[in-house]
Amino acid sequence: MxxxxxxxxxxxxxxxxxxxxxxxxxxxxxxxxxxxxxxxxxxxxxxxxxxxxxxxxxxxxxxxxxxxxxxxxxxxxxxxxxxxxxxxxxxxxVETSIYIVVDPRPRTAGVRTSHVARFDGVVGFGPYLGGTRARQAISGLHRAFPLSYTRDRLTGAERDIAASRGIGPRSRERLAAAVIAALDGTDAGAVREELTAARDRAAAALNFELAARIQEELAAFAWVTSVQRVTVEGGGDQDVCGWADGLAVTFAIRGGRLIGWEQRECGRSAVARGSAGTPPEWAEFARRNAELAAALIRG
Missing domain, CATH: 3.40.1440.10 (GIY-YIG endonuclease)
Incomplete structure (x- = not known):
């Protein structure tokens, strides 16, 4: 073929x-x-x-x-x-590697980016690829759950906005928990619902520029919350192996990063140990990619 x-x-x-x-x-x-x-x-x-x-x-x-x-x-x-x-x-x-930090502390409450994985006193997520997407996702998170308006020191304009939304220091714990739940996947739907409603309100008011901006925030939020297992902060070393139709595919994961991908023709017995050692969370990934490899070679 x-x-x-x-x-x-x-x-x-x-x-x-x-x-x-x-x-x-x-x-x-x-x-x-x-x-x-x-x-x-x-x-x-x-x-x-x-x-x-x-x-x-x-x-x-x-x-x-x-x-x-x-x-x-x-x-x-x-x-x-x-x-x-x-x-x-x-x-x-060319994409930037970046983290998102959720800060629940009174003086510095808010959500921001970080280029390093240091999370003392805060909750960190990532790494993500794409600084622009990360910042757009943060903008969407702020629109849905404005944690930064619960800081101890706000400008006059920020105080007015916080008051209009019924937000204050007592809201800090609730909003921080909502942002964390959105980013760890526990309740990502809450952010999507808030942003979708805000986008539709903007469109109904013929504010199409704002509606487009919110749509970009929705897309960026989907990016940072999508399945991503090939680069994991603090991950370990392991080999992932799948086999199909006389062809084995092996992925090398080192330090939480999938850095190697090889495939070779062999019998199932030749990769029995590797297949048995493949972690359950990787088994389906390895199997379907072995099937894909075999389809591309065997036809």
Whole structure:
């Protein structure tokens, strides 16, 4: 099966893909919101990617990992490129790695970004990729649950807004808990409901600029709360293995980051130990990506 034909077997899911030449050398690694559409585009009009024309002619095999979110695909691409840059890749990635901090302390209450994972006296979440998305998500969190208006010292304008919303120091614990529940996934729906209602009110009032801004906050909040397991703060080391139709896929996780991805043809018995040692939370991920690998090679 040609590489172009195997591209049609990719799922319409987010993920990471890489191209190999006939000698098995990795030519290029990229990420996609829709794997099939993105990879098939290399055999169409390349437009601003015309410099890749010579590379496309050398593609002999496509390999791919299907991810559970675009955010997860972005992290996986970054990790793999940092581990090794293929010849046709130009950079390791441009998104900023960032954390979101929820501060419940009286003098500094609020939600903010941090570029370091130091959370003394505060609650930290992340890491996330994309400083702009993180700040938009924080804007949405503030719109839904304005924790910063419960600080001990507010400006006159802030006091007026807080009073109009019935918010004060006694609201601090409740609002901090709501923001934390939104970011840890316990109750992300509350933020989505608040922002959706605010967006619809703005649109009904013909304030389309505000409605668009809130829609961006909704998208950013979805980004930071989507499934993302390939980069975990404080994570450990482990190998994740899946097998399907005579083909094994192994992922190397070091320090909480998935940094290696290999696949090889072998019998099930050859990876029995690796499969048995795969943590339950990774088993489905490994299985479906082994099935994808087999589909791309076997046809």
């Amino acid at each position: 040609s590489a172009r034909s195997s591209a049609a077997r990719l799922p319409h899911e987010p993920g990471v893909y890489r191209f190999r030449d006939r000698r098995g050398q990795i030519l290029y690694l990229g990420r996609a919101t829709d794997l099939r559409s993105r990879v098939q585009s290399y055999w169409g009009d390349l437009r601003d990617r015309r410099h890749l024309t010579r590379m496309v002619a050398r593609i002999a095999r496509i390999e791919a990992v299907a991810c559970d979110s675009v955010h997860e695909a972005a992290w996986l691409e970054r990790n793999l490129l940092e581990a090794g840059l293929p010849p046709w890749n130009r950079t390791h990635g």
